[in-house]
Amino acid sequence: MARPPADLSHKLNAALPAVTLILGGARSGKSRFAEGLIAASPGPWVYLATGEAGDAEMAARIRHHRERRGEGWRTVEEPLDLARALGRSAGEGRVILVDCLTLWISNLMAAGRDVALETERLIAALPGISMPIVFVSNEVGLGIVPDNALAREFRDEAGRVNQAIATAANRVYFIAAGLPLVMKDETAVAAIHSIARKNIRS
Secondary structure (H helix, E strand, O other), X not given: OOOOOHHHHHHHOOOOOOEEEEEEOOOOOHHHHXXXXXXXXXXXXXXXXXXXXXXXXXXXXXXXXXXXXXXXEEEEEOOOOHXXXXXXXXXXXXXXXXXXXXXXXXXXXHOOOXXXXXXXXXXXXXXXXXXXXXXXEEOOOOOOOOOOHHHHHXXXXXXXXXXXXXXXXXXXXXXXXXXXXXXXXXXXXXXXXXXXXXXXXX
């Protein structure tokens, strides 16, 4: 079972907030980090997979991810309607992992769906989910500008979706070389404000 280093598990997962976003580049360790973060809390857990085994390479990647996760996970496959899948998965486990938003965007574009509208539907569904949700997504805007219109459109859509989910999230991590950087943590800010208010009253 993939986990963050032992000294990080308790600190990072003392209490998962309602919505967490984990960003990173290809092979940055973001999925492994997300799985470990969730596995540090009591199971069972729901793995909401957006990828489809369209070819042998993708099938091998999916198989590798399943083997790495091990027991305790219930896998739900949904390439397009994440909002509905989240609603149906609520109560199936104690935490939902959505891996990943990037493939979801690719699927939406291939199906001719409106990415902005589907993102609005997804965000609107989040307050109705009674269990923590962890999203994984690729940061694709740090490299060179793509040389074709479709790739540029995908990059732009991914950037907009990441911004929207990050705004809705309570906690955001950026993963590089397997190491987490906390970019946003509303729970920590709330705790600091609570301590400050207590100090003022005393």
